[in-house]
Amino acid sequence: MILIKFGGSVITDKSRYRTFNQERVRELCKEIKESGEKVIVVHGAGSFGHVLAKENRLNDGFKSTSQIPAVAQVCYDMRELNSMIVKELNDAGLPAISVPTGSCYMMEDRRLLMDRTDVLKTMFDKGLIPVMFGDVTMDWKLGFAICSGDQIMELLTKVFKPTRVIFVSDIDGLYDKDPKTNEDAVLIEEVTKKSLETARTDITVDDVTGGVREKMEIMLRICSEGCDCILMNGNVDGRLLSLLKGEEVPCTIARKGRI
Amino acid sequence: MILIKFGGSVITDKSRYRTFNQERVRELCKEIKESGEKVIVVHGAGSFGHVLAKENRLNDGFKSTSQIPAVAQVCYDMRELNSMIVKELNDAGLPAISVPTGSCYMMEDRRLLMDRTDVLKTMFDKGLIPVMFGDVTMDWKLGFAICSGDQIMELLTKVFKPTRVIFVSDIDGLYDKDPKTNEDAVLIEEVTKKSLETARTDITVDDVTGGVREKMEIMLRICSEGCDCILMNGNVDGRLLSLLKGEEVPCTIARKGRI
Numbered sequence: 012m013i014l015i016k017f018g019g020s021v022i023t024d025k026s027r028y029r030t031f032n033q034e035r036v037r038e039l040c041k042e043i044k045e046s047g048e049k050v051i052v053v054h055g056a057g058s059f060g061h062v063l064a065k066e067n068r069l070n071d072g073f074k075s076t077s078q079i080p081a082v083a084q085v086c087y088d089m090r091e092l093n094s095m096i097v098k099e100l101n102d103a104g105l106p107a108i109s110v111p112t113g114s115c116y117m118m119e120d121r122r123l124l125m126d127r128t129d130v131l132k133t134m135f136d137k138g139l140i141p142v143m144f145g146d147v148t149m150d151w152k153l154g155f156a157i158c159s160g161d162q163i164m165e166l167l168t169k170v171f172k173p174t175r176v177i178f179v180s181d182i183d184g185l186y187d188k189d190p191k192t193n194e195d196a197v198l199i200e201e202v203t204k205k206s207l208e209t210a211r212t213d214i215t216v217d218d219v220t221g222g223v224r225e226k227m228e229i230m231l232r233i234c235s236e237g238c239d240c241i242l243m244n245g246n247v248d249g250r251l252l253s254l255l256k257g258e259e260v261p262c263t264i265a266r267k268g269r270i
Numbered sequence: 271m272i273l274i275k276f277g278g279s280v281i282t283d284k285s286r287y288r289t290f291n292q293e294r295v296r297e298l299c300k301e302i303k304e305s306g307e308k309v310i311v312v313h314g315a316g317s318f319g320h321v322l323a324k325e326n327r328l329n330d331g332f333k334s335t336s337q338i339p340a341v342a343q344v345c346y347d348m349r350e351l352n353s354m355i356v357k358e359l360n361d362a363g364l365p366a367i368s369v370p371t372g373s374c375y376m377m378e379d380r381r382l383l384m385d386r387t388d389v390l391k392t393m394f395d396k397g398l399i400p401v402m403f404g405d406v407t408m409d410w411k412l413g414f415a416i417c418s419g420d421q422i423m424e425l426l427t428k429v430f431k432p433t434r435v436i437f438v439s440d441i442d443g444l445y446d447k448d449p450k451t452n453e454d455a456v457l458i459e460e461v462t463k464k465s466l467e468t469a470r471t472d473i474t475v476d477d478v479t480g481g482v483r484e485k486m487e488i489m490l491r492i493c494s495e496g497c498d499c500i501l502m503n504g505n506v507d508g509r510l511l512s513l514l515k516g517e518e519v520p521c522t523i524a525r526k527g528r529i
Contacts, residue, residue: 079397083365087356090368094353097346106342109349114369114400117388127386129376133408138338141373149392 012049012135013255014173016164019057019145020181021245022096028062029088031095039179039251040103046255051135051167052100052107055160056145059092060085064157069147070121073154082155085147086113093144106139112158113146120152125166135171143167161229168236176233177254178226179245184263185223202227202234202265227265234265241265271308271394272514273432275423278404279440280504281355282316288347289317290354298438298504299362305514310394310426311359311366314419315404318351319344323416328406329380332413341414344406345372352403365398371417372405379411384425394430402426420488427495435492436513437485438504443522444482461486461493461524486524493524500524 017039024030043050056064064070067081093109100107110131117124134141145160168176182190183198190196199206210224226242233240243254243262253260276298283289302309315323323329326340352368359366369390376383393400404419427435441449442457449455458465469483485501492499502513502521512519 073396076397079365080360080363082396083356083360083367083398086367087353087360090349090353090356094346094349097342097349101339101342101346104339106338108342108345108373109370110373111368111370114367114389115374117392130373130408133376133410133413137332137341137408137413138335139342149389149396151392154392154396 012051012171012173014164014167014171014176015043015050015052016160016178017052017054017096017245018178018180019055019061019160021179022054023057023059023092025058025061028058029091030058031092033095033099035246036096036099037103038248039245040099040105042249042252043255044103044105045252048255049135050105050140051171051173052096052140052142053160053163053167054093054096054142054144056089056092059088060145063088064147069155070157072150072152072156082147086111089144089146093142097142100140100142107142108134108139110134110141110143111146112143112163113148113155116148116158118148118150118153118156118158121150121156121158123148123158123162123166125163125170128170131167131170165229165233168233168238172236173238176238176240177251178230178240178242179251180242181244181246183244183261184242185226198261199263201269202230202263203269204231207231230263230265234267237267239264239266271310271430271432273310273312273423273426273430273435274302275419275437276311276313276355276504277437277439278314278316278320278419280438281313282318282351284317284320287317287321288350290351292354292358294505295355295358296362297507298510299358299364301508301511302514303362303364304511307514308394309364309399310430310432311355311399311401312419312422312426313352313355313401313403315348315351318347319404319416322347323406328414329416331409331411331415341406345370348403348405352401356401359399359401366401367393367398369393369400369402370405371402371422372407372414375407375417377407377409377412377415377417380409380415380417382407382417382421382425384422384429387429390426390429424488424492427492427497431495432497435497435499436510437489437499437501438510439501440503440505442503442520443501444485457520458522460528461489461522462528463490466490489522489524493526496526498523498525
């Protein structure tokens with residue numbers, strides 16, 4: 012199976028609170044269906060989660076009861092976004108069910124405890140696609156905190172042993188400089204431990220909390236579980252389908268057995 | 271704390287697929303807020319769940335892959351209903367978070383395994399209202415099946431030890447005959463083991479899968495956990511508030527220590 016993350020910058024307009032990119036998501040779902048591959052989908056928060064979460068410092072954990080309505084609102088907004096994505100999957104002929112991270116799991120000091128996978132595995136075995144997402148999640152130590160979609164991707168990789176893990180982003184891959192402000196930025200086609208050593212720490216990418224360096228670290232950790240891990244551009248029609256069919260597309264890849 | 275179930279017949283128009291009674295739910299949420307009581311809310315399926323679930327015999331368990339899109343659709347519809355209820359709770363100043371039964375728990379031969387309550391308890395401790403509902407739920411034996419809201423109520427009673435458990439229905443309580451077709455039907459004010467012995471089995475009530483007899487059995491089981499269990503009419507403005515304030519209202523009650 013293939014594990015796919017829809018980045019927040021692809022599925023939402025990150026500059027406007029609660030703006031869903033329906034057409035983009037519809038296209039991605041159509042391409043997954045056409046590929047015939049079995050997948051599990053995770054998605055980010057984009058403009059549905061980050062604004063209010065930041066304003067109310069939800070990732071700092073429980074500080075005051077004044078944060079509680081914001082916890083409820085961010086959870087509500089994220090489930091609304093999730094519902095729209097599940098609907099697009101269903102409409103494309105990919106039967107999907109929402110599995111909200113914060114409703115199902117605890118964290119311990121911002122580390123997700125995915126201690127039970129029975130529901131996820133049973134859904135998948137029956138031909139259903141569980142759809143998880145970055146979410147406010149209760150935390151044994153902090154009360155609550157934010158669980159990122161990337162963290163869910165890492166844990167699902169351990170559980171489902173996918174052949175490939177794909178991060179669908181709004182850029183072709185990782186660059187040596189910020190491609191939005193530098194015309195001579197070069198795409199990093201392959202991430203290795205060596206490239207990590209020389210990566211600059213000041214370049215941000217996609218909606219990632221952290222930058223290129225952090226994304227490389229996540230890709231290498233996922234890759235070390237025995238699968239290729241790919242970062243690609245979901246804003247180009249047909250590119251996800253090409254990748255799923257095994258064709259070469261512009262992207263950044265961490266190859267299994269090469270790190 | 272008080273455990274409240276919004277029956278499917280109160281929160282939806284049971285005769286029309288996916289029709290939400292927003293005004294009714296708004297009023298009930300307002301009354302809970304006004305009471306100042308700490309609550310947990312469960313709700314039924316009504317016209318959002320029963321139609322498709324029945325058509326595709328989802329409660330018989332997995333029989334064929336042709337059921338799978340219906341499983342996804344019923345789960346989607348239920349989460350939509352749930353989202354509308356969570357929104358009304360939030361808008362009334364009661365911070366609430368969806369906890370979808372089928373995303374979080376397994377069943378074993380139609381028996382819900384609520385083996386972990388850490389997320390529910392942490393939410394409640396932080397001042398959040400977890401909102402569960404009747405749902406298609408994965409089942410170790412059957413593949414999947416329907417988990418009823420009533421079953422969730424029983425288990426949450428064991429977990430949270432509420433002082434009172436309230437079933438909000440569309441009738442004043444249980445009757446000795448069907449009150450919708452018999453003018454001389456008499457309200458059963460108190461349910462005891464004795465009343466169960468003489469109860470007729472052919473009278474249906476509310477949206478209950480089963481009839482008066484089955485509802486009595488559930489009320490007595492809940493009551494045996496050490497709390498009053500009450501069935502009341504949520505279609506009468508102010509009645510839930512009166513009940514929460516400890517006033518006498520028309521209802522059917524199973525009293526702790528009296529069974």
